[in-house]
């Protein structure tokens with residue numbers, strides 16, 4: 001019994017266990033599939049899973065981020081005729097990793113697999129992954145593109161280089177010897193995932209690396225080679241911002257316990273804002289012969305606006321504001337930064353008049369202003385939960 005259910009039934013009475021088994025209601029394996037505009041891949045994927053797992057009680061949990069092509073609706077239509085198909089639809093949220101985390105937490109199977117919807121991962125490995133987890137002392141089986149026998153398929157050379165560099169950088173936060181820490185295709189014991197879940201960063205695309213770096217104990221691993229297939233329908237969501245998100249994951253795991261990574265990004269964008277401010281002020285005075293007050297106001301407005309948009313795209317990419325909420329967010333941001341600037345000047349002037357060195361007063365004023373802007377905008381502009 002321990003093998004099939006991962007030992008989870010031990011605490012129930014034998015009558016309960018027997019009825020659960022007789023009804024055979026509870027899936028042994030949940031395959032968590034994040035989706036963003038993957039409508040045409042859903043049916044083929046479920047058909048492939050059906051063919052690949054004939055002797056396993058499995059379910060597939062799609063986690064869709066409100067795709068504009070109505071992927072979620074499509075999944076639910078399929079779910080109405082196939083009880084193994086389930087769907088979580090998230091509204092106003094984005095992110096492959098957080099989608100995977102929520103998918104696992106919404107189900108109860110003792111084994112969970114992570115797989116892309118676009119048919120690029122080799123579903124025929126799933127049965128073998130499950131058998132290894134059920135029969136051997138292994139916590140995590142990884143589908144590897146870099147293990148002997150695996151391959152990247154038809155990837156452009158630049159993407160191969162980026163992937164290889166990312167794999168090297170992964171060693172900064174994951175000490176285990178593993179050929180493909182950036183794989184998006186793996187299966188693990190639920191306990192292994194649950195023991196790390198509160199420490200997961202959830203940043204970006206790399207849920208496997210996040211899991212490896214967040215686990216309280218080294219996971220017992222096995223790697224199985226597979227060939228990464230080409231996408232048939234839809235488009236890849238991997239863009240340059242995914243690289244930024246990868247940096248966010250690395251930063252969070254390296255220094256996130258000291259300072260929140262969002263704050264670091266916010267502060268870096270603040271420095272860019274300062275550079276923008278100074279160049280506009282200088283150009284306004286030098287080339288346009290503006291009065292100082294006018295040039296300074298123009299510079300402040302431009303810097304605040306560009307900071308708002310940069311933060312919206314980079315710092316808060318996972319909850320980016322759009323449409324009317326974008327406009328509303330911009331005005332709350334102006335208001336908050338206005339108060340932040342007043343606090344900054346007020347505190348710096350007070351410290352300076354209290355005989356602090358000019359640069360100590362200046363730096364402390366900037367820090368107070370930045371912390372205020374960050375804290376208030378995270379509550380009122382981007383509403384971090």
Ligand code: GDD
Pocket residue numbers: 033034035036037038063064065094095096099115116117118120182183184185205206207235236237238
């Ligand atoms: N819910 C949700 N939210 N799903 C998303 C999001 C998101 O913000 N972004 C992407 N997805 C889904 C896609 O719909 C797809 O099912 C899967 O996540 C992978 O996205 P792709 O856009 O196909 O990524 P890729 O093929 O370039 O990269 C994949 O393979 C790499 C190599 O294994 C990802 O799995 C990477 O994490 C992996 O490193």
Ligand code: MN
Pocket residue numbers: 116118120231236
């Ligand atoms: Mn893909």
